[in-house]
Amino acid sequence: MSGPLAGIKVIEIGALIAAPFAARLMAEFGADVIKVEAPGDGDPIRKWRKLHNGTSLWWYLQSRNKRSIALNLKSADGIAIVKRLLEDADVLIENMKPGALEKLGLGWDVLHALNPKLTMVRISGYGQTGPYKDRPGFGAIGEAMGGIRYTTGEAGGVPARVGVSLGDSLASLHAVMGALMSVLRVKTGQGDGQVVDVSLVESVFNLMESLVPEYDLLGHVRERSGGALPGIAPxxxxxTRDGAxxxxxxxxxxxxxxxxxxxxxxxxxxxxxxxxxxxxxxxxxxxxxxxxxxxxxxxxxxxxxxxxxxxxxxxxIYSVADIVADPHYQARDMILRHTLPDGVEVAMPGIVPKLSDTPGAVRWQGPALGEHTDAVLAQLGMTAADIARLRADGAVQ
Missing domain, CATH: 3.30.1540.10 (formyl-coa transferase, domain 3)
Structure with a gap:
């Protein structure tokens, strides 16, 4: 691995969008990301949106540069392997419902005692505390309760959704920021690892500008305004004449x-x-x-x-066709072409941000389920016989 995060070991116990996107960003800049997936179907995003030969194109993007290990977390051996992985890890990123890891014996108290240098990034709908913490929460709910959907749409119309999973992605960015701040604290000898508590709702709310003071001091509730920017003109x-x-x-x-x-x-x-x-x-x-x-x-x-x-x-206003054809996107390496496992070449988004001396890179696309299980277990010192026994017992795939 190369990049500014080379030497940083990240364990991802996550699915779908928020935790996996955060881990992907770290993997693009050199972190060794080991993604823990459930045997059988793995991360559901493998079947989300548009598929190519049975696998989501989003999957290939969302999991690039990661290693996949398929572990049965309902087995004692599976939990033991996770603990082995975390013994020398720098970051754990998870987006399970609050309390789920505790039920598996992987709560903060256990993991901090196991590895005091570990940073535990926890992404959930409402955070790890508060009266709503046990409610299920997806990015769409974060957008709704974080305030952005109320302000999105035509004036007087129905609140609208932005065309992408904005709430999840905002939580991912906050998660990476928190993870790096915590790792920096550890690496500079300022203290041990800590919990980074990221809420989908709060990640959206954090972008809502002067919404609160405008309401508190002036009684103003910002409403939907279509394409305009209320209070800032023009x-x-x-x-345009040609319909654009x-x-x-x-x-x-x-x-x-x-x-x-x-x-x-x-x-x-x-x-x-x-x-x-x-x-x-x-x-x-x-x-x-x-x-x-x-x-x-x-x-x-x-x-x-x-x-x-x-x-x-x-x-x-660009469509995806405009983006892919745009010479500026191409000149900035924001449209990269990569080869899928079946040999088909496909365009993928490039890497942001651009670092002059230690840029990020795409080393491989999202892996097959459990593709790296044997290699990761071998790195833990397990023999071929050990791995065969774990596989026969259903602990790994």
Whole structure:
């Protein structure tokens, strides 16, 4: 392994999205991630979304650079192997229901005594404490109760879902951040490992800007506003003549004046009531109508060219087809091509962030269930006979 996290050992006891995505991010930057899966079907994401020859394309992305070991955690031998793996691990990432690992004999007290340097990252719907901790929670519920769904959708319309599993992904990012802070503490000799408690609800809530003080001090409840950015103007989504949509952010004072010049509305640029954002926000509908009147008369490429020439931030709303074909994505290595086990080549997203000296890398795609079981057990000092016995007993696959 190479990368900034080379030498960091991560054990993933997780399924579907939040914990696996967090572990994937660490694996991309060199961590040795061993994914513990249940014998039989393994992680359900192997069958989620679109399949290719019976395996999810999402799986190949979500589990790249990981090693898969299939363990029966209902067996004493399976639990014993997990403990062996954790004896020298740096991080455990899990997203089981609170209390589930405790029932398996893998609670924090046990693991901290086993390995004081271990960081235990726990991702759940509501966190490990509080009155809701025992409720089941998925990313969609986190989005609902974290506040983002209430503010997403057309004005006066039904609360809408963002088109991806946003709640889970936000929890993953917070999990990685917490894991790295804890590992840094250990590696610099400042203390032992600790529990990183990540809630899906709180991960979404953490992005909700000034929602709380606006409500507490002003009694303001931010509502759905479609493509607009309430209180910041102009910033919205506008139609073009050829049926495309462009997002324009003209919300700083100098950019606003340049934008008005582009659309031929010098009167709005010079009006003193629009010199600052608060004045523009008070009449955002009027300004948006003027901008939409201009964009709707021109095709998208003309709109973008004019705005770029005037140094006004703007972008076409991309579909996945637009993304894959875009030369900037390609130049930034954000579209990588890899070969699946059957020899078929497929495009996959690249790695974020870009590190100049120790960049991340894709070493292999998501593995077959239990593909690395024998190798991992051999690293623990087990013989071929030991592994055969475990397999015969149903402890491993």
């Amino acid at each position: 910033s919205n989504t506008y139609p 949509y462009v997002v324009i952010a003209g919300n700083s004072n100098p950019i606003y004046k340049r934008l008005m010049a582009v659309i031929g509305r010098q009167d709005l640029a010079d009006d003193p009531q629009f010199a600052q954002n608060d004045g523009r926000a008070a009449q955002a509908a009027l300004i948006d109508a003027a901008i939409a009147g201009w964009t709707s008369r021109h095709p998208i490429e003309h709109v973008l060219a004019e705005l770029e020439a005037a140094d006004v931030p703007a972008g076409r």
